[in-house]
Amino acid sequence: MSTVTTAGHLIVRQLERSGVKRVYSVPGESFLDVLDGLHDSPITNVVARHEGGAGFMALAEGRLTDLPGIAMVTRGPGAANAFIAVHTAWQDATPLILFIGLIPVADRGRESFQEFDINAWFGSTAKKVLTLEDAASAARVVDDAIHTALSGRPGPVVIGLPEDVLVHEITTATVPPRPLPVQHAPEAAVEDLITKLSAAQKPLIIVGGEGWTDKSSDALASWSLQHSIPVAADFRAYDAVPHDSGSYVGFLGYSRGDYLAAAVEDADLLVFLGCVRSDVLSDGYQLGLGVETIVAGPDPDIVGHFGRVDLQINAGVDALVGQLTGRSLDAGRETTWLSGLRAAYELFNTPSADGGLGVDLSLAMAELKGILEPDTVITYGAGNHSVWAARYLRHNSADSLAAPRNGAMGMGIPAAVAASLIFPGRRVVSVAGDGCFMMNGQEIATAIGFGATFIAVVVDNGCFATIREHQEAHYPDRPSGTQLTNPDFAAWARSFGGHGERVERTEDFRDAFTRAAASGLPAVVHVITDPSTRAPKSSEEPV
Structure with a gap:
């Protein structure tokens, strides 16, 4: 009416x-x-x-x-x-x-x-x-x-x-919401996919994009494990499948492990499910260009895909996973392809001490990984601080990561506010760099005003570390325009009515985070780190 x-x-x-x-x-x-x-x-x-x-x-x-x-x-x-x-x-x-x-x-x-x-x-x-x-x-x-x-x-x-x-x-009324198309793959395309997966000795499924649910994530992970097919994630799509599944072997894109880049080159079939072979995923349009490639997802135009496409399947992720996991493969491949990559992932995912002054982020992330619930939502923006979170924190629930795939700074704190409002019963943790935090850190006021609660781990190294790293490579001993003057971030949080902790030693991190979590308030754990540490130490060995 x-x-x-x-x-x-x-x-x-x-x-x-x-x-x-x-x-x-x-x-x-x-x-x-x-x-x-x-x-x-x-x-x-x-x-x-x-x-x-x-x-x-x-x-x-x-x-x-x-x-x-x-x-x-x-x-x-x-x-x-x-x-x-x-x-x-x-x-x-x-x-x-x-x-x-x-x-x-x-x-x-x-x-x-x-x-x-x-x-x-x-x-x-x-x-x-x-x-x-x-x-x-x-x-x-x-x-x-x-x-x-x-x-x-x-x-x-x-x-x-x-x-x-x-x-x-x-006098116009509302209109019925238009239903979205149900994008099921044609049966012939599914048959072709099954045939190619059955024939491959070293297939690799790469997942990403939107539309994943706990049901589809768990189903694909279980089905892939049953058939000894490793599953990797696109850059900042780390929550597409559960990390505790034996089929998950890590992520591609910035800060990926060398073992996984080698696996992309060594594979005899790449299946991109919900994502495409983009710039970041492929190390600048380099990885896997000669490998037989299947691209499956909701975008008929496969925007951003580069290189070979042997089969394209236009279907929604959820629908296609249901079609795929309802079938069995006729395959006799060696299980060592998956087991070797999974072992390399576990090694890559095992923190070792970075050394240096202040808080050792690798060891702090190891503590955090042991504290967080499986459905914790993790957010961050862009910068070197995100490398530790991406590498060491695990996602075992769909819809548990909000981070910018385009590398935009300043997303982590606003995303944490929204995540807390969306999922009031779930833990929300934002890992923020000092530069990234200051771009939208004032949204703590929004959290206070609307009852959002999250914990921001603010990594303070006093510089724009990603750019400084590039300067060190291309203009050694000539840092310019990358230094930062920072406030007391813990005091900042308290000034808004939140909770603040300052941590200067690794051994104090766990207790500080526990107090922040117990406060029931938007909280900042201000972590002082060594400005010369750019990334976690490598723990890789040849696969």
Whole structure:
């Protein structure tokens, strides 16, 4: 039944009908009517302190749930600040919808206050850019955006909201959410996949992307173990299969083990499931280019894939895993292919002392690995600090990692806020570098305001270590522009009403983390580390 309403209020009603539970925003006068619609809505409006923080919170929502994350910001400067989340969602293939308030229609083209060209800004970095020109179309536009963000290769959609159009009175009702296509693979394609896997002596499945559930993750891991097929993960898709499964052999991309790169080259069949052979995964378009390759996933265009494709299967991850694991392989391959890679992974995943001053991160991560529950959600941004978390912390639950695959700094803390709100019963830990933390560390205020709890382990080495590492390689003894002046991060957390701990010795880390966890507050464990330590010491041996 239609009632008189406004476009702004109808947008909120359509989000409600679509199952949205939270939006992340920084308020602006350009979308006041949407904010008013949220006043009486069951949707929680999580008010962030910066548009980049709001965007990253929405990105984490899209990564960890089955709906796009929703962010709302104002025109011009607000849109510019939120751009980082759109770029991350595009490169990460994560569903996100960014609503941007716009100037009144009559003011266009006059260089009016905070005017910008929404299509020029976002046209190459979003799946679709829409502007609400007709108030009566508000519900349809929102539904179209959600469908686009989730369909095929997931990604961001941007919706412009002219402030005068939002207040137009209309009698249009919400629309039924459009169902997503169920992407089952053709039986002939599944047969071909089974035949190729059966014939291969050294197959390797590489998993990634969105759409994994505990059911599909566990099913693929068990089926692969049964058939002695190793499973590796794409960069920052480490939660696609459980690490405690005997079929999991580690991750590719930055900081991957040499043993796994060698395995990609040595394999006689590569199956990319939910991901593609991208730049980062392939060490800059180098690994596995001559190996027989199957690409299976929801994207018919396989955006970002480089090199050979012998079979492409267009199907959703969940559906294809169900089809695949319901079949048996006719294979007599040696079990040593899997067992050797699994042993190499276990060795690579075993911390040894890094040495140096302050807290030894390898040993601290070993302590943390022993403390955390199997379903702990881990977040981080970009920087050398993430190497220790990626290498030593294990994921045994789907939807347990929110980190930027495009290497955007500043995501870890906003993602932790969102993860805590999404999963209030699960532990959330963010491993943050000092540079990364300071980009959006103010979102601790958002956590305090909305009851989110997480523990941030802030790694303080006093520099932008990743860039310093490159300088040491290319411009030795000439560090420039990479030093940092840091606050007392523990005091920072306490100033917002959270809990803070400062740790200068490895042996004090466990107790400090335990106190932070027991506080029940957003907490920071400020860890002082050696500025000359760039990565964990290698513990690899030849496979």
